[in-house]
Amino acid sequence: MTTDASTGGTAGPWLVAGLGNPGPGHAGNRHNVGFLVTDLLASRLGGKFKVHKSRARVVEGRIGVPGVSGQRIVLAQPLSYMNLSGRPVGALRDFYKVPVGRIVVVHDELDIDFGALRLKKGGGDNGHNGLKSLTKTLGADYFRVRFGVGRPPGRMPVADYVLKDFSAVERKELDYFVDRAADAVESLIVDGLERAQSTYNS
Template structure:
């Protein structure tokens, strides 16, 4: 059975839980909810982890063609995400080509998704850390559009600001769609998932 490692990128702690920079955490939380699984914190892994599987029946469902999935929320801050991902890949013997990183993307409008394999880091410190610790950039990315900050607001302030209540319903829909995209990527491959979800 193939093992995939699906890492949501974000910052730990309640102060960051409802910020744009944490959309990766929101997506893996949704996948864990679908699997009816609880997060654990394995010793020395510096991450919250769920081990489950995905099949045509969905997350957590056994079945023919099921894949093992390790969901990950690094407990390091965003800039050191690769520490936890690298350790867990080594522990579970997951090649970088079976890693999926879900992250916020300033260059895509809210509601847009882009799935891809490899590419640059585009100034995203979480992706830079993954490249460093995986020794390659050839892993899958689910780029979750958050749009550019309004006016002259600094990008750092924008991604770490609380998401307004007026946008929460739309965000929940987008998080569910990104979770669907991850399931399809693992089960049906990148091209099928790109054709369905890239916008």
């Protein structure tokens, strides 16, 4: 097992949870950007999501250079709705015996411009129901890859905004930003938080 730059340990796999709501009706929503990023990571691993008894879809694989910086990774997409994300992620944590310091959560962030990223460890939930559920189950000390979706226009309620699909203008750039977010997840795991922040925090 390789030593990880951000934890200084030789623990088991990393758990990367992309947040979203299940079902085709939500697939293009801003709230589902965590699913988009983990879908791309799964394709990079050459794996397909399978339903796990934890009520999540999972893919297992390795990223990095095998034997040098290779890290075992479990990608997860909860099958619960966003506000109950903590239950399946907590069950996966227990099943794979993952310490909180090796859990990465990818989620939408209202207070960041569309496509911008912020990587951090710990912190509050900023009113995000998925993070609220996760923190209740895991504690707050997990890594976050925060994908900016911007604020709703005018007086549109936040709930309506995040449950709408990305706009036609946003979709023109969405693939690029999702690709960059997937790169950021890989860098966080392989290179450590500080190096990933210096490259991807924008």
